[in-house]
Amino acid sequence: xxxxxxxxxxxxxxxxxxxxxxxxxxxxxxxxxxxxxxxxxxxxxxxxxxxxxxxxxxxxxxxxxxxxxxxxxxxxxxxxxxxxxxxxxxxxxxxxxxxxxxxxxxxxxxxxxxxxxxxxxxxxxxxxxxxxxxxxxxxxxxxxxxxxxxxxxxxxxxxxxxxxxxxxxxxxxxxxxxxxxxxxxxxxxxxxxxxxxxxxxxxxxxxxxxxxxxxxxxxxxxxxxxxxxxxxxxxxxxxxxxxxxxxxxxxxxxxxxxxxxxxxxxxxxxxxxxxxxxxxxxxxxx
Numbered sequence: 001x002x003x004x005x006x007x008x009x010x011x012x013x014x015x016x017x018x019x020x021x022x023x024x025x026x027x028x029x030x031x032x033x034x035x036x037x038x039x040x041x042x043x044x045x046x047x048x049x050x051x052x053x054x055x056x057x058x059x060x061x062x063x064x065x066x067x068x069x070x071x072x073x074x075x076x077x078x079x080x081x082x083x084x085x086x087x088x089x090x091x092x093x094x095x096x097x098x099x100x101x102x103x104x105x106x107x108x109x110x111x112x113x114x115x116x117x118x119x120x121x122x123x124x125x126x127x128x129x130x131x132x133x134x135x136x137x138x139x140x141x142x143x144x145x146x147x148x149x150x151x152x153x154x155x156x157x158x159x160x161x162x163x164x165x166x167x168x169x170x171x172x173x174x175x176x177x178x179x180x181x182x183x184x185x186x187x188x189x190x191x192x193x194x195x196x197x198x199x200x201x202x203x204x205x206x207x208x209x210x211x212x213x214x215x216x217x218x219x220x221x222x223x224x225x226x227x228x229x230x231x232x233x234x235x236x237x238x239x240x241x242x243x244x245x246x247x248x249x250x251x252x253x254x255x256x257x258x259x260x261x262x263x264x265x266x267x268x269x270x271x272x273x274x275x276x277x278x279x280x281x282x283x284x285x286x
Contacts, residue, residue, distance in 0.1 A: 001264045001275060004099040009075035014271035016040045024084060024092060025075040027051040031090045035277055044271055054090040061089060074158060080130050081158040093125045093151060097265045097278035101231060102131035108229055109135035116228055119187040121173040122194045126152030129166060130159050138165035146170045172204050177218045186224040193233045213247055220251050227256055228286055235279040244282025258286045
């Protein structure tokens with residue numbers, strides 16, 4: 001398992017009975033987590049003194065309950081600054097476990113010794129984009145949500161990367177990749193962080209089980225002659241790390257060689273000393 005264990009501004013304090021107690025900077029949030037199927041004693045005082053609590057509805061979705069929480073605040077990681085704001089469906093605008101991947105590909109970009117062009121698909125609020133840009137890459141950031149791309153630009157400005165070589169694209173990821181193939185554009189690295197289920201800007205339906213492999217095949221056509229890495233993230237519990245390994249193994253290795261590794265990604269839990277699983281990542285590297 002790859003652990004995101006270098007945070008100062010974030011921690012999972014405890015988790016029990018379908019929920020996790022987290023510290024985001026100076027604020028404590030309680031949010032649902034379907035992986036937390038155990039029912040351990042909630043002894044930490046934060047369970048009774050949180051700043052925000054997302055209550056899941058039995059009908060799907062849910063709503064926030066706030067106790068002295070600002071509309072927006074920020075936390076930092078390795079020189080980057082992320083603006084947080086609780087919004088619909090329990091999210092805050094950041095997936096902290098992805099720091100394990102930011103550290104990995106950041107080192108690869110720094111050590112490449114050449115200019116690196118990165119394509120970041122389903123790029124959300126820009127965590128991976130900023131980590132790649134800070135490491136020296138030029139990045140094409142693609143997300144179907146205009147609001148998310150605007151939020152990512154805010155994070156770039158807060159991180160001192162407003163003038164970094166980033167192309168900000170609001171588009172359906174599959175259609176963008178198809179156009180890039182036709183244009184003859186090439187990238188040295190691909191990052192994709194697809195949702196389990198989603199809709200494009202014109203209502204296009206995305207289901208990861210049906211759509212992820214065709215997209216990987218398309219993205220391989222965008223790789224340069226000397227690609228550096230290919231990263232796939234999955235939050236879908238039904239997709240094992242070995243599924244990500246297999247896709248990268250059959251699509252990337254026959255053309256470019258290299259090695260594939262896939263693991264669960266996790267966050268340490270302070271109270272128990274154990275690890276909360278947070279999905280999986282598959283990595284191909286030259």
